[in-house]
Amino acid sequence: DKDRLFRAPGRGARPAARRPLTVGDDQAPGPGQRRGARAARVARHGAGPALARQRRRHGPAPGPAAALARPSPPLRASRRRFRSGAGSAPGGGAPGGKAVGGGKMAAAALAAARLLRGAGPGGRSRLRPRAAARRGFSSGGTCPSVPLSSPLPGLPKPVFATVDGQEKFETKVTTLENGLRVASQNKFGQFCTVGILINSGSRYEAKHLSGIAHFLEKLAFSSTARFDSKDEILLALEQHGGICDCQTSRDTTMYAVSAASRGLDTVVGLLADVVLHPRLTDEEVEMTRMAVQFELEDLNMRPDPEPLLTEMIHEAAYRENTVGLRRFCPPENIAKIDRAALLSYLRSYYTPDRMVLAGVGVEHERLVGCARKHLLGARPAWGGGQAADVDRSVAQYTGGLVTLERDMSNVSPGPTPFPELTHVMVGLESCSFLEEGFIPFAVLNMMMGGGGSFSAGGPGKGMFSRLYLNVLNRHHWMYSATSYQHSYEDTGLLCIHASADPRQVREMVEIVTREFVLMAGAVDVVRAGLAPGPPGPAAGRGPCGRACGVGPQVELERAKTQLTSMLMMNLESRPVIFEDVGRQVLATRSRKLPHELCALIRGVRPEDVRRVASAMLRGKPAVAALGDLTDLPSYEHIQEALASKDGRLPRAYRLFR
Numbered sequence: 106d107k108d109r110l111f112r113a114p115g116r117g118a119r120p121a122a123r124r125p126l127t128v129g130d131d132q133a134p135g136p137g138q139r140r141g142a143r144a145a146r147v148a149r150h151g152a153g154p155a156l157a158r159q160r161r162r163h164g165p166a167p168g169p170a171a172a173l174a175r176p177s178p179p180l181r182a183s184r185r186r187f188r189s190g191a192g193s194a195p196g197g198g199a200p201g202g203k204a205v206g207g208g209k210m211a212a213a214a215l216a217a218a219r220l221l222r223g224a225g226p227g228g229r230s231r232l233r234p235r236a237a238a239r240r241g242f243s244s245g246g247t248c249p250s251v252p253l254s255s256p257l258p259g260l261p262k263p264v265f266a267t268v269d270g271q272e273k274f275e276t277k278v279t280t281l282e283n284g285l286r287v288a289s290q291n292k293f294g295q296f297c298t299v300g301i302l303i304n305s306g307s308r309y310e311a312k313h314l315s316g317i318a319h320f321l322e323k324l325a326f327s328s329t330a331r332f333d334s335k336d337e338i339l340l341a342l343e344q345h346g347g348i349c350d351c352q353t354s355r356d357t358t359m360y361a362v363s364a365a366s367r368g369l370d371t372v373v374g375l376l377a378d379v380v381l382h383p384r385l386t387d388e389e390v391e392m393t394r395m396a397v398q399f400e401l402e403d404l405n406m407r408p409d410p411e412p413l414l415t416e417m418i419h420e421a422a423y424r425e426n427t428v429g430l431r432r433f434c435p436p437e438n439i440a441k442i443d444r445a446a447l448l449s450y451l452r453s454y455y456t457p458d459r460m461v462l463a464g465v466g467v468e469h470e471r472l473v474g475c476a477r478k479h480l481l482g483a484r485p486a487w488g489g490g491q492a493a494d495v496d497r498s499v500a501q502y503t504g505g506l507v508t509l510e511r512d513m514s515n516v517s518p519g520p521t522p523f524p525e526l527t528h529v530m531v532g533l534e535s536c537s538f539l540e541e542g543f544i545p546f547a548v549l550n551m552m553m554g555g556g557g558s559f560s561a562g563g564p565g566k567g568m569f570s571r572l573y574l575n576v577l578n579r580h581h582w583m584y585s586a587t588s589y590q591h592s593y594e595d596t597g598l599l600c601i602h603a604s605a606d607p608r609q610v611r612e613m614v615e616i617v618t619r620e621f622v623l624m625a626g627a628v629d630v631v632r633a634g635l636a637p638g639p640p641g642p643a644a645g646r647g648p649c650g651r652a653c654g655v656g657p658q659v660e661l662e663r664a665k666t667q668l669t670s671m672l673m674m675n676l677e678s679r680p681v682i683f684e685d686v687g688r689q690v691l692a693t694r695s696r697k698l699p700h701e702l703c704a705l706i707r708g709v710r711p712e713d714v715r716r717v718a719s720a721m722l723r724g725k726p727a728v729a730a731l732g733d734l735t736d737l738p739s740y741e742h743i744q745e746a747l748a749s750k751d752g753r754l755p756r757a758y759r760l761f762r
Contacts, residue, residue: 146383171593249705276686276696277469284458287476289469290682297466298679299372300361302687305454307432308355309496316434319448321440325351330382356593357430360369369467373475380618381485385444393750397434408516408523410731417729418530421507427500428717452487453494463687500596502534504725507738513732526734528586531568531617532600533721538592544705545713553588565627576616581611594692607733614738619752624718628711661711669703
């Protein structure tokens with residue numbers, strides 16, 4: 106077959122040796138002459154020696170894909186002629202050496218390439234198939250044959266993070282010689298949260314001016330013995346990417362810093378200086394008076410009355426003792442608090458045995474070393490000596506009523522003003538966080554849930570709670586209904602905050618008391634219009650037989666799952682872990698790990714919830730009310746409603762309306 110013998114041999118084919126072509130060179134052989142010479146050689150010696158010689162020089166013939174991807178030999182020869190500088194090439198053996206134009210030459214070369222790539226007789230390709238070339242796994246020259254799924258030779262074996270049981274999450278606690286406790290929690294990351302928690306707050310101000318803890322919160326991270334101003338403290342923290350904060354509650358004062366772990370020694374030294382060596386200059390005290398005055402004015406003007414109602418319900422529940430003392434500084438004490446009063450309070454409560462140095466994201470031994478360096482044997486600015494005026498009284502629940510008449514019609518002026526509402530909060534004594542009933546009370550609080558009439562707290566947070574299903578869904582005039590739980594070392598308070606139009610205050614209070622009474626009833630089923638009773642096959646069904654509630658065990662299991670989820674999601678945050686570690690170690694000298702708390706939550710049964718709710722209902726209520734209180738029921742009527750079986754208020758007969 107002449108076509109097969111005379112076709113382009115592929116990648117290794119080279120034309121015969123020839124001198125460079127120049128313009129006007131009429132002796133250069135054309136394509137036709139080269140094909141003729143090649144045919145003569147094949148006729149004399151056969152195709153075998155030529156093909157063998159080609160394979161020895163250039164390897165086997167390429168496959169079809171490779172041959173199609175590059176020009177054929179005649180086309181490459183044509184390109185070489187064009188690159189050599191010739192504007193035209195002689196025609197394929199044309200007589201007289203007449204030059205062919207560049208466009209015609211390129212067209213002829215492309216036509217020849219298409220002809221050589223075309224299919225032969227029978228539709229088969231004229232290109233000879235060849236085996237695919239082997240491809241290396243790596244483009245580098247060091248390990249060309251190592252696949253990506255295998256480790257490179259000569260490298261050390263990597264060590265991956267693993268969790269071997271719960272001991273990896275154990276909180277380590279060390280007590281120094283002066284009574285200071287050092288607690289740390291391991292956590293992956295380059296940043297840490299370190300702080301000092303002190304067993305002090307507004308509940309310990311019985312022998313001091315009320316509002317000192319509020320002043321100390323505003324004076325935190327001011328000038329100290331080492332730093333002349335707050336700006337110098339912030340610049341020192343900025344070198345390690347740090348931020349600082351101070352928060353004061355009724356029973357705890359917390360100084361915290363979040364910064365890079367490499368600056369742990371600087372952070373602990375700064376905290377020790379801020380807590381033990383504050384200057385408390387007259388200028389700083391005067392600036393703090395202005396800040397406290399502004400915060401009190403803002404507290405009375407903000408549309409959300411929850412902080413103010415929380416103060417009022419504590420004042421009503423614990424009349425003039427411990428946690429019932431005001432957390433915010435009274436206006437009449439702003440001018441009375443000076444440097445001497447502050448130092449007297451610090452001398453009594455800022456002692457090492459009432460402190461915990463807590464850290465998250467640091468090594469325990471390193472934190473203990475920094476504590477020994479900066480906090481062991483340090484003499485505070487108020488002098489040493491044993492504290493003598495420490496208040497060790499236990500909270501006494503009294504119950505009672507605290508009201509504040511206020512015009513709420515102009516709280517939020519503007520194009521969309523806030524509606525005029527009356528706010529009522531009813532609370533009962535629960536238990537401390539050290540008692541066995543703390544976990545059932547937490548589940549009960551989650552079961553009550555609640556939210557606003559326009560925001561249920563998001564899917565899965567409040568839409569299936571009792572206050573949302575039985576109160577907000579059934580009474581359109583109710584603006585909000587939310588349950589809160591406050592727990593302390595020796596007492597606790599479970600309360601419900603509701604708000605509505607001033608003309609609906611009596612009905613709103615009756616709905617709240619009825620929900621309190623239903624807490625001691627059936628737990629497994631959310632009822633709509635049914636009296637409490639034991640769960641059964643027909644539980645949660647109305648007179649028509651249709652389901653109007655949630656099936657058995659669904660309500661309790663949802664509350665426990667939601668509480669567990671909230672606990673675990675909150676503990677993903679480093680500052681939250683720090684506060685949890687510090688508060689638990691401060692109160693109990695140890696810490697319950699998250700998996701222990703989850704096990705306690707899963708172990709709560711319906712009878713546990715009924716037991717704690719029944720014990721709670723036997724106490725006196727605490728009531729706080731804010732707004733237009735014309736239709737507010739009396740405290741005695743509220744107490745009678747909570748002691749009744751259905752939670753209804755006594756009927757009020759009026760001679761004149």
